[in-house]
Amino acid sequence: MTEAARQAAADLAELRACSSDGAARGQPVLDRLVALLDLERIEENIFRGVSPAPSPVRVFGGQVAGQALVAAGRTVPAERKVHSLHAYFIRPGDPSIPIVYEIDRIRDGRSFTTRRVTAVQRGKAIFALSASFHEPEPGVEHAEPMPPVPDPDTLPTRAEQLGTFADKLGDLAKLPRPIDIRYVTEPPWELRERGPSEARSQVWMRADGRLPDDELLHVCVLTYASDMTLLDSILVRHGAYWGLDNVLGASLDHALWFHRPFRADEWFLYDCVSPSASGARGLATGRFFAQDGTLIATVVQEGLLRILD
Numbered sequence: 001m002t003e004a005a006r007q008a009a010a011d012l013a014e015l016r017a018c019s020s021d022g023a024a025r026g027q028p029v030l031d032r033l034v035a036l037l038d039l040e041r042i043e044e045n046i047f048r049g050v051s052p053a054p055s056p057v058r059v060f061g062g063q064v065a066g067q068a069l070v071a072a073g074r075t076v077p078a079e080r081k082v083h084s085l086h087a088y089f090i091r092p093g094d095p096s097i098p099i100v101y102e103i104d105r106i107r108d109g110r111s112f113t114t115r116r117v118t119a120v121q122r123g124k125a126i127f128a129l130s131a132s133f134h135e136p137e138p139g140v141e142h143a144e145p146m147p148p149v150p151d152p153d154t155l156p157t158r159a160e161q162l163g164t165f166a167d168k169l170g171d172l173a174k175l176p177r178p179i180d181i182r183y184v185t186e187p188p189w190e191l192r193e194r195g196p197s198e199a200r201s202q203v204w205m206r207a208d209g210r211l212p213d214d215e216l217l218h219v220c221v222l223t224y225a226s227d228m229t230l231l232d233s234i235l236v237r238h239g240a241y242w243g244l245d246n247v248l249g250a251s252l253d254h255a256l257w258f259h260r261p262f263r264a265d266e267w268f269l270y271d272c273v274s275p276s277a278s279g280a281r282g283l284a285t286g287r288f289f290a291q292d293g294t295l296i297a298t299v300v301q302e303g304l305l306r307i308l309d
Helices: 003-016 027-037 061-073 158-162 165-169 188-194 215-225 232-238
Strands: 040-043 046-049 081-089 099-108 112-121 124-134 179-183 200-207 247-258 268-278 281-290 295-307
Touching: 027 061, 027 215, 046 061, 061 081, 061 099, 061 112, 061 124, 061 215, 061 247, 081 215, 158 179, 188 232, 200 215, 200 232, 232 268, 232 281, 232 295
Parallel strands: none
Antiparallel strands: 040 046, 046 099, 081 124, 081 247, 099 112, 112 124, 179 200, 200 268, 247 295, 268 281, 281 295
């Protein structure tokens, strides 16, 4: 582990002790996310990443997906942009030890570049990602319109919306967050009080501070954020929520398609719905829109959801 990575992990340990409403909010927390995504290159096709410490019992899925995409992107010419990724969460990641990312350079074609990334801990794969990169070229163009929603600056912060629920959620509500989230639909912890609701979640998101002008970094930050709130669209359909009900959940697979350029430190709408849940698995789909209504990305995820007695 590099000295910079050790310092980033140590700084995150200090930040975890702070309230998300206090000095830890905003740019300092975002800077540490940027540090987590700045992987150490230990060989031509091998990278190493760390997790914030202390952490929950397993590595956050958005973190390992974002780090894996960083590793893939650093082996691809800058003019080729990632347009899709497909990933499987294989084993829970241990946040107390580094993650090694091994790159397989599957294809370097005239128009497309394909990379496969395997995240490894203790000699076993915990995550696998395939990503495709393409140099943009002229072609047909269309997109679905953004649904009508209120402006994000008119909505309360997540911490303000939590209110008295923060005490019920305990440490989950106090973790510093590098992503600013504003709920458009009623927050899931409030919907839960009324029982099953429409299988939908809409939130505005943005990186909570200013990011460097690195297009790959913005894509990886959105990838990190895409694992947040998505499965809420399944739980609200059944009147349940993390930390308030006996729910065991985990991401199983994750797919993202990037349609147009964007900045992850500017507001984007995350419009999520769940078409189906069965066999202790739920499917959720999401669309990302820039604040001007531009459709920038689409995501699909299946999650494990067990409601325990």
